[in-house]
Amino acid sequence: MAQQTVEDTFDICIIGAGPTGLFASYYAGFREMKTAIVDAIPEPGGQLAVLYPEKFIFDVPGYPQILARDLVKSLFEQATKYKPVLYLGERATELKINGDRTISVVTDKDRIMARSVLITAGVGSFSPNRLNIENQEKYEGKGIFYFVGSKEFFRNKDLLIVGGGDSAIDWALNLKSVAKSITVIHRRDQFRAHEQSVKELYSSPEISVKTFMELKSVSGDENLKSAVIFDNRTNAEETISVNCILVNIGFKANLGPIATWGLEMENRAIKVNGQMETNIPGVFAAGDIASPENSVKLNLIVTGFAQAAIAINVAKRYTDPKAQLFPGHSSEGSS
Numbered sequence: 001m002a003q004q005t006v007e008d009t010f011d012i013c014i015i016g017a018g019p020t021g022l023f024a025s026y027y028a029g030f031r032e033m034k035t036a037i038v039d040a041i042p043e044p045g046g047q048l049a050v051l052y053p054e055k056f057i058f059d060v061p062g063y064p065q066i067l068a069r070d071l072v073k074s075l076f077e078q079a080t081k082y083k084p085v086l087y088l089g090e091r092a093t094e095l096k097i098n099g100d101r102t103i104s105v106v107t108d109k110d111r112i113m114a115r116s117v118l119i120t121a122g123v124g125s126f127s128p129n130r131l132n133i134e135n136q137e138k139y140e141g142k143g144i145f146y147f148v149g150s151k152e153f154f155r156n157k158d159l160l161i162v163g164g165g166d167s168a169i170d171w172a173l174n175l176k177s178v179a180k181s182i183t184v185i186h187r188r189d190q191f192r193a194h195e196q197s198v199k200e201l202y203s204s205p206e207i208s209v210k211t212f213m214e215l216k217s218v219s220g221d222e223n224l225k226s227a228v229i230f231d232n233r234t235n236a237e238e239t240i241s242v243n244c245i246l247v248n249i250g251f252k253a254n255l256g257p258i259a260t261w262g263l264e265m266e267n268r269a270i271k272v273n274g275q276m277e278t279n280i281p282g283v284f285a286a287g288d289i290a291s292p293e294n295s296v297k298l299n300l301i302v303t304g305f306a307q308a309a310i311a312i313n314v315a316k317r318y319t320d321p322k323a324q325l326f327p328g329h330s331s332e333g334s335s
């Protein structure tokens with residue numbers, strides 16, 4: 001969590017670190033705007049990171065094909081070139097229009113003051129699907145996790161991973177040299193993950209893979225000590241020793257508070273004009289969340305990139321009326 005002082009008013013606060021927000025962050029830095037970027041989840045990349053990291057994308061200009069996760073990596077590198085302040089793992093809950101042409105973005109942890117705001121919140125904020133088992137609240141954040149913050153945390157731990165998608169398998173493979181033991185349970189015998197990763201999973205002697213198994217309960221004292229898993233065909237139970245459980249069973253997206261911020265909406269999207277301005281002065285929207293008037297709505301990465309460039313250049317002039325709208329060419333600047 002980054003702390004902000006009053007002097008720290010940002011030129012722009014970008015809500016959403018999906019591809020649109022990440023490209024906007026680069027562009028804002030290029031326009032010498034002091035930038036903050038907020039995302040509800042700790043990882044950047046939006047839908048690409050959460051829903052399809054292992055899929056190839058074929059329609060991003062300049063890349064005949066690129067894995068979603070590799071595109072996110074490059075976008076993040078580009079987005080952080082001018083050192084924006086990152087508020088990852090923070091959900092924007094409120095937008096407050098102050099009298100002095102500043103806007104406060106209130107998150108569940110911070111209050112970020114900015115002269116303009118760009119909403120690139122896509123289909124809404126992602127939150128992990130949670131388990132529904134006894135004692136889960138007692139251990140969430142202590143023994144039960146939905147994200148990996150630091151790999152080191154899992155060193156020498158007995159780890160149970162729940163899930164059968166890319167995230168579950170990637171983390172099993174990534175942590176196999178760190179954790180003391182890894183068990184992966186999945187409720188079916190088919191994994192929804194990259195074929196090569198599944199092969200590697202089954203050929204890793206450090207990882208025990210148990211299919212048709214689900215988590216029934218957890219127990220321990222202050223610390224998590226064990227988990228009961230059961231076979232969903234026979235109901236046969238097994239108790240395993242675990243210190244940590246990583247739950248990777250998908251995400252749900254929720255537009256949540258954005259719909260209550262006084263923005264004109266149309267079919268779960270924010271109405272914008274051709275300059276990506278919303279009905280609130282100083283507040284812009286781009287990407288999947290934006291519904292541009294007199295235009296077609298195309299929910300594509302490339303559309304978000306173009307809209308981000310328009311929004312940032314217009315926001316630049318909003319925050320600094322003497323600034324040119326046209327940014328100049330990046331190729332003419334220094335590297």
Ligand SMILES: Cc1cc2nc3c(=O)[nH]c(=O)nc-3n(C[C@H](O)[C@H](O)[C@H](O)COP(=O)(O)OP(=O)(O)OC[C@H]3O[C@@H](n4cnc5c(N)ncnc54)[C@H](O)[C@@H]3O)c2cc1C
Nearest residue numbers: 016018019020040046047092121122124125287288299301
């Ligand atoms: C399976 C699949 C395959 C696809 N394949 C392609 C393809 O091949 N080519 C293509 O062009 N497009 C593809 N798309 C569409 C593409 O992924 C989207 O158009 C793109 O992700 C939109 O980017 P965005 O940055 O606008 O929004 P998102 O990617 O949705 O990112 C929005 C971010 O905002 C955050 N957020 C939302 N609300 C808040 C809040 N209140 N506070 C903080 N953070 C918030 C979210 O956590 C999220 O990280 C695909 C989509 C799917 C689901």
